Amino acid sequence: MERKRWHTWAKRLFTLLFLVLIPVLLFTLARNLDWDEVRQSLLAYKPGSLAVGMVMALCSFLIFASYDLLARSYIGHTLPARQVLPVAFVCYAFNLNFTTWVGGVALRYRLYSRLGLDTPTITRILTLGLLTNWMGYMLLAGGIFALRLVELPSSWPVGTGGLQLIGFVLLAITFAYLVACGTASKRTWQWRDHELTLPSLRLALCQVALGASNWAVMALLIDWLLPDQAFYPSVLGVLLISCVAGVVAHIPAGLGVLETVFLGLLHGQFGQGSLVAALLAYRTLYYLIPLVLAVMTYLILEKRAKAMRRREKPA
Template identity: 50%
Template sequence: MSHSETQPATHADHPHKSRWSRWKKPLTMLFFLALIVLFTMLAQRIEWDEVFSNLADFKVRTLIIASGVTLVSFLVYACFDLIGRTYIRQDLTWKQILPVGIISYAFNLNLSAWVGGVAMRYRLYSRLGVSKGNIAKILGLSLATNWFGYMVIAGAVFTSGLVRMPPGWKLSTGALQGVGVLLLLVSAGYLVACQFSRRREWSIRGVEINLPSLRMAILQLALGALNWSLMAAVIFTLLPSKLDYPLVLGVLLISAIAGVITHIPAGLGVLEAVFVALLQHEASRGSLVAGLLAYRAIYFILPLLITVVMYLVVEAKAKSLRIAKKPK
C-alpha cells in the first residue's frame, strides 16, 4: 500500500462534509433562537393566573394516581434491561438490574441520553462486573425497545386519524397518517428480520450486535409501546377531563419527535409548545400548561430526586465493599 493510500482523509476529500461542518453551528444557533422566540411568544399568550389557579386545584387523589402510574412506567422501562440480561446471557438478578434501569431512566429524562442512558449505565453495570461490550449490547437493546415500541404505538395512533393537525400546519393529517403507515411497516420489518434473517450478527465499531429471537422482539415492542402509553396516561390524568386519552397519546408522540430533533434535555419547553399548539382548541392554554407543569414535577423532577439518593446508596455500598476487600 502506498503512502498516499494510508493518509487520513482531509476536508478536501469530503467537500460535502466540510460544507456541513461550516454550516452546522450557525444553523443550530438559528434553530435555538427560533425556539426561544417561539417559547417567549407562547409564554406571553398564557394567562399565568389561570395556570397557578389550576395547579392549586389539583386533588390529592389525582396526584397520587399520576404518581402511581409514573412508578409503573419506571418499572416497565427498567424491564428493558431485564430483556438485556437475557440477551447477553449474564447471571444478574432482577434486584441488581431494576435499580440500574430506574436510575438511568431518571437521569436520561432530565440530563440527556449521554448522561443517563450511556454514562450512568456504564458506571453502574461496570460495578456489577459486566464487560463494556455487554453494556453496549444492553444499551442498544434498550434503545431498540424504546423506539420500536414507539413506532408500533405511534404507527397505530397516527394511522387511525385520531390526531387532527391544525389548519395551516406544514404536516397535514393525511401526511401524519402516511407517517403512521411507514412506522408500522418498519416495526413489521424488524419482526420479519428477527424471524427470518439468516445473518444474525453484525460488528459496528467493534461492538457485536445480534438479532434477538422473534419472541424477544415481540416482548420489546410490547414493553416499549406500554411505556409510551403509561407516559401519556400520566399526562392524561393531569390534563382537563374533557380531553380524550388517544388524543393526548398522539400529541405526546408528536412532541417526542420534536424533543429528539431539538436535543434539549427533558424536551424543556418543546413538550409544552406542541401540546398548546395542538390542543388549545380543545382546552384553555392555562389548564394545559398547569397539567404539563404537574407532569414535569411528577414524572421528571420527583424521580430524579429519588434516584439521586438511590445512586448515592449504590456508590456508598460499592465503596464499603472496596474497603472491606483491601488487605489489612
C-alpha cells in the same frame, strides 16, 4: 464525505432553528397566558389525583427498568434483578433530565462496570434498551399517525397526510424488524466496530410490547392530569410528536419543547391555563420527583460499590 458533512450541517441548522423558535414561542405564550388560571388549575388538583398520577409515573419507570431485565435474558449476564432495576431507574431519571449522554450512556457504563460487567456487555444492554424503546414508539406512533388520530395545523409543513404516510413507514419498519427476528438466517450484523445480534421473535415481541406500554403509560399520566374531555389517542399522538422534537432539539428534559408542541396542537381543545397546569404537574410527577429519588438511589449505589471495593482489597 461531502454527504456526511452536509448531513451534519443540516442537523446543526435544524437544532439551531428549534433553539431559536422555542424561546420565541414560550415568550409569546408567557406574555399572553393567564397565570391566575394556571394557579387555579394547579390548586384544583386533589391529593388523591396527584397520588394516582405518581403511581402511574412509577409504573412507567418500572416498565422502562424492565428493558434492562429483558437485556439480561438477551445477553445472559448473571446480575440479579435487585441490582439491575435500581441502575436502570437511576439512568432513566438522569436520562430524562440531563439528556441521553449523561443518564442513558455515561451513568449506565459507570454503574454497571462497578457491578462487574465489561464494556461490550454494557453496550449490548444499552443497544437492546434503545431498540426496545424506539420499536415500541414506532408501533404506537405508526398506528396513531396512520389512523389520522392527530390533526396537525395547516401551517405545519408536514400536514396530516404527510404524518399519515410517516405512520405507515413506522409500521412497516416495526413489522420488518419482527419478521427479521423471526426468520432471518443471518443473526449477527457488523457495523463499523459495533455488532448486533438479532433477538428471538419472542424476545422481539416482548421488546415491542414493553416499549409501547411505557409510551402509553406516559400519555395516560398526561391524560389523567388534563380535563375530563381529553381524547386519549390525541394526547398519545401529541406526546409522541413532542418527544421526537425534544430529541432533535437536544434540550435537557425537553424543556419548552413538550409545552410548545402540546400548546400548538391542543390549544383549541383546552384552555391554555389548564393545559399549562397539567404539563407542569406532569413535569413534577414524571421528572422532578423521580430525579430526587434517583439521586438518593445513586448515592446508595455508590456507597455500596465503595464498600464492595474495600472488601475486595487484599488485607
